[in-house]
Amino acid sequence: MGKPDEKQLKQVFGAIDGDKSGKINTSELSKALKQVGMEMDDDTIKGMLDLIDTDSDGQMNFKEFMTFINVCENAEPENVGSILFYAADTDFSGKIDKKELKVILEKLGVKATDAQLSEVMAEVADKTGEITHDGFKALVEALSE
Numbered sequence: 690m691g692k693p694d695e696k697q698l699k700q701v702f703g704a705i706d707g708d709k710s711g712k713i714n715t716s717e718l719s720k721a722l723k724q725v726g727m728e729m730d731d732d733t734i735k736g737m738l739d740l741i742d743t744d745s746d747g748q749m750n751f752k753e754f755m756t757f758i759n760v761c762e763n764a765e766p767e768n769v770g771s772i773l774f775y776a777a778d779t780d781f782s783g784k785i786d787k788k789e790l791k792v793i794l795e796k797l798g799v800k801a802t803d804a805q806l807s808e809v810m811a812e813v814a815d816k817t818g819e820i821t822h823d824g825f826k827a828l829v830e831a832l833s834e
């Protein structure tokens with residue numbers, strides 16, 4: 690666990706970014722995943738991209754790519770809460786702060802006010818004022834009930 694190896698990932702990113710645009714689009718990603726034996730259908734890839742696409746340009750820049758790898762390496766497969774947790778933890782701190790919570794909720798189509806966010810944080814955050822993996826999973830489970 691921890692922060693992805695930036696140097697190594699830069700090389701991988703460059704290899705996937707076929708047209709050297711500095712961004713990976715869905716077809717480049719789908720091709721790359723096939724090469725490593727991970728078949729994902731286009732809808733899954735698009736859904737995944739939407740989740741980590743913090744600047745909402747429909748493509749993956751290097752920072753977003755690191756988040757994507759973080760999800761692939763650490764998230765529990767099939768566990769939505771776990772996947773969302775790693776997608777939200779864009780500074781790779783291993784916890785979700787209020788700002789990260791706001792971004793991921795917006796990705797899910799939930800517009801929360803600052804007061805509402807503070808309320809959620811007060812309820813689920815740990816002593817350090819951030820949400821742990823388990824805390825976040827519990828939150829997602831509670832929300833999807």
Ligand SMILES: [Ca+2]
Nearest residue numbers: 746748749750
């Ligand atoms: Ca993007």
Ligand SMILES: [Ca+2]
Nearest residue numbers: 778782784785
């Ligand atoms: Ca974080």
